[in-house]
Amino acid sequence: MTDRTGAPLDARALLRGTSDTAKDINRRKIIRSVMISPRTQVGIAKDTRLSPATVSTAVAELQQEGVFRVETGEGERGKRVHLGDVRGVAVGIEVDHSRVTIGVRRLDAVALEYETADFGPDQPVALRFREAARLAKDLVARIGMSNDLIVSVGVGIPAAVDPRTARLTQVSSSLGWDVGGDLRLFLYDEFPDTPVIVDNEANLAAYGEYVYGAGRNHETMLYVKASTGIGAGLVVRGLIFRGRHGIAGEIGHLTMEAEGRVCRCGNRGCLETVAGGARILEQVRQAYSGYRLDLPTTLDRVVERAKSGDPVCRRVLEDAARTIGLALATVCTLWDPETVVVGGELGGAADLLLDVLRESMRRHTVPGVFRVENEPTTVVASELGAGAGARGALAFGLEVEASARKK
Ligand SMILES: [Zn+2]
Structure with a gap:
C-alpha cells in the first residue's frame, strides 16, 4: 500500500x-x-x-x-x-493555583499518561514552568519516546492571557506572577524548536471537553470550572471564544454583591468572593471552630465530607452551587449554549450539587434557555475531570499552526 x-x-x-x-x-x-x-x-x-x-x-x-x-x-x-x-508525542500542561498536571500522548495512541505535582502557593512562575517541563520530559521518557519527538507543547494557566502574545492581560498579583513578558520564553529553553502555546486553563479545559469529553457533538458549549477560582470557557463550532484580551469567560469576577468583600482582582463582591474555594473553606471552618479539631484544609476534603453526610459542608457547597447557578444563568441568557459542562471540585460532586445548580440556572435564565420543549440546554458534569485542562492544552497545542515560533 x-x-x-x-x-x-x-x-x-x-x-x-x-x-x-x-x-x-x-x-x-x-x-x-x-x-x-x-x-x-x-x-x-x-x-x-x-x-x-x-x-x-x-x-x-x-x-x-x-x-x-x-x-x-x-x-x-x-x-x-x-x-x-507516525512517530511523535504531544504535551499538555495545566498550571493551576497550587498544582501542575501534565498529560503526554503518543500521537499513534489514544491513551494519555498523566502526572501531577503540588506546589506551594508562593512558588514563582519560572520555577513552576521549569518543574512542569521536567515532569513532562520524565513522562515522555516513561512512554518510550524522546524529547526530539515532541511536536507541540500546550500550556494552560489560571489567569487571563492574550493569546496573540502569551502575555498576561493584567499582572496577576494573586498568583505572584509579576511577569509582563512572553510566558513562552520560560519553556523555549526546555523544548528547543518546539511550538509552544499558552492560554487560559478554563479555555483549554473547555476545549478538552469539546474534543474528548462531555462537549463532544455540541456546536456551542460552555464549560465552567468551579474550584479555588471560578472560570469558564466558551467553545463555538470548535473555536474558543476569548474576546479581545483573552478575558472572555472570567465569570469568577462577575459582580454578585456590589458592596461585598474585596476580591483578589481588586473589585468588590465578585462571584469568587461568595462561592470560590477560599470562601467555602472559611465558612466550614468558622462553623466548626471551637467544636471540632479536624477542620478541612482543602476543597476536596469539604466535598468528601459533604458526600459522607456532613450537614455543614453540604449546606455551604449547596449555597455556593446556587450562587454559581445564578451567575451561569446570566451567561446562558447572553450566549444560549447547547450544553453547559461543569468541572472542578463542583463537577466532582455532581451527584450532590448538579440539581441545585440546574434549579438555580432554570430559575434565573430567560425561560427559553432551559424550558424550551424539545432541546433545552443541558447541564452535565465534566467527563474528563481534573485532566480536562491538560487534555485541552495538548489538543490545542496540536491544533495551532504554531510553527511560526518567535525566538
Ligand atoms: Zn474579582
Whole structure:
C-alpha cells in the first residue's frame, strides 16, 4: 500500500511540511486534525472547514503515503481515519493555583499518561514552568519516546492571557506572577524548536471537553470550572471564544454583591468572593471552630465530607452551587449554549450539587434557555475531570499552526 521503506514517519517533519502552497497548508491542517483525534472524513471536513472533496483527495494521498490508516468496513462516510506509523508525542500542561498536571500522548495512541505535582502557593512562575517541563520530559521518557519527538507543547494557566502574545492581560498579583513578558520564553529553553502555546486553563479545559469529553457533538458549549477560582470557557463550532484580551469567560469576577468583600482582582463582591474555594473553606471552618479539631484544609476534603453526610459542608457547597447557578444563568441568557459542562471540585460532586445548580440556572435564565420543549440546554458534569485542562492544552497545542515560533 505504501512506497515507504518501513521506518516510522517523523511527525515533526510532517507538520513542518515542504512548502507553503495552499495544498500543503491544507494537508497539514488535515494531519493536525487526525493527530488530535481519529475522525471520519465528514468530521475532518467539519473540523478543518475544508471541502469534502479536498479532504477526500488528501486522505487518499496520505493513506497511500502511510501517514493515515483508514478503517475498513461498509460505507465511505462512516470510516474513521487514524494516524498510521507516525512517530511523535504531544504535551499538555495545566498550571493551576497550587498544582501542575501534565498529560503526554503518543500521537499513534489514544491513551494519555498523566502526572501531577503540588506546589506551594508562593512558588514563582519560572520555577513552576521549569518543574512542569521536567515532569513532562520524565513522562515522555516513561512512554518510550524522546524529547526530539515532541511536536507541540500546550500550556494552560489560571489567569487571563492574550493569546496573540502569551502575555498576561493584567499582572496577576494573586498568583505572584509579576511577569509582563512572553510566558513562552520560560519553556523555549526546555523544548528547543518546539511550538509552544499558552492560554487560559478554563479555555483549554473547555476545549478538552469539546474534543474528548462531555462537549463532544455540541456546536456551542460552555464549560465552567468551579474550584479555588471560578472560570469558564466558551467553545463555538470548535473555536474558543476569548474576546479581545483573552478575558472572555472570567465569570469568577462577575459582580454578585456590589458592596461585598474585596476580591483578589481588586473589585468588590465578585462571584469568587461568595462561592470560590477560599470562601467555602472559611465558612466550614468558622462553623466548626471551637467544636471540632479536624477542620478541612482543602476543597476536596469539604466535598468528601459533604458526600459522607456532613450537614455543614453540604449546606455551604449547596449555597455556593446556587450562587454559581445564578451567575451561569446570566451567561446562558447572553450566549444560549447547547450544553453547559461543569468541572472542578463542583463537577466532582455532581451527584450532590448538579440539581441545585440546574434549579438555580432554570430559575434565573430567560425561560427559553432551559424550558424550551424539545432541546433545552443541558447541564452535565465534566467527563474528563481534573485532566480536562491538560487534555485541552495538548489538543490545542496540536491544533495551532504554531510553527511560526518567535525566538
Ligand atoms: Zn474579582
